[in-house]
Amino acid sequence: MKKVILFDLDDTLYDYATVHKKASEAIFKKFRKSVKISKKDFDEKFSASRNEIHRELSGTASGHNRVLYIQRLIEKTHGTVEPKVILDLYDAYWDTLLNKSKLNPGVIKTLKEIKKRGFKIGIVTDLTSHIQLRKIHSLGLTNYVDGLVSSEEAGREKPHPSPFLLLLNKLDAKPSEAIHVGDSPKKDVEGANSLGITSIHLDIGNSDKKIKANYKIKEISELLKIIEELSKN
Ligand SMILES: [Mg+2]
Missing domain, CATH: 3.40.50.1000 (HAD superfamily/HAD-like)
Structure with missing residues (x-):
């Protein structure tokens, strides 16, 4: 039984795929407010950061943790840790995703x-x-x-x-x-x-x-x- x-x-x-796209755009929009960067350059740096975290944490839940992708991105663009910037970008992603998800x-x-x-x-x-x-x-x-x-x-x-x-x-x-x-x-x-x-x-x-x-x-x-x-x- x-x-x-x-x-x-x-x-x-x-449907995650659709809202993920919108949430990813929200990260870029927020990021561009403080750093002059083209969409192409941003996308490359973001995927490189995400790929590094995936590789390093393969098979674990942390490997999907967006705060780690963003921290790695900021380390590449700012050369240091910037808690406020990282947390704002993280919130931009999840707030958009959760607002738009149906x-x-x-x-x-x-x-x-x-x-x-x-x-x-x-x-x-x-x-x-x-x-x-x-x-x-x-x-x-x-x-x-x-x-x-x-x-x-x-x-x-x-x-x-x-x-x-x-x-x-x-x-x-x-x-x-x-x-x-x-x-x-x-x-x-x-x-x-x-x-x-x-x-x-x-x-x-x-x-x-x-x-x-x-x-x-x-x-x-x-x-x-x-x-x-x-x-x-
Ligand atoms: Mg699934």
Whole structure:
């Protein structure tokens, strides 16, 4: 019997890619106010900084921490640490992203239905907890979410079993009692499959021929049919 449904957050419950673009523009706009720099030069320096942090912290939640990308950028442009500048740019990014983010169509309706049927809902996500908590709050998901585990809390990134198992433990469920929904074959589907969690791939154009989910959907609302089907077995 299935009793919990686990969701990925970014690009599964809301469209990250679009708002990320707007938030990145907000960083540049803020930066240009104090430093004369072309967009091209800024983009190059920013990606170099981000790539360094990714390399140095590969496989950890800190590797996605934007405050580190920005600190590295400022070290390149200012040659020192500038706390106020770094924090202002960081806030420009996240304030824009959180203001502009909208849940994907059908998410609230589907979560309501899931709750009505007695399922617990968890979110398992790769990033730092502070930012993911802000997203859950500002997207209006608080009343639907029973548990959260970030890769920062688990100490490992998906598809490692740790974040999935920690969340199942919080929700008092076994892997066989869980369904997982996510957009990334490599992180979400593979992570769920390796533990025997029923995997559902939200296909937003990122399929992987080698990694097969138990089910594939195009929209979150299709989840309800699958739940019905599974409850008959
Ligand atoms: Mg995702």
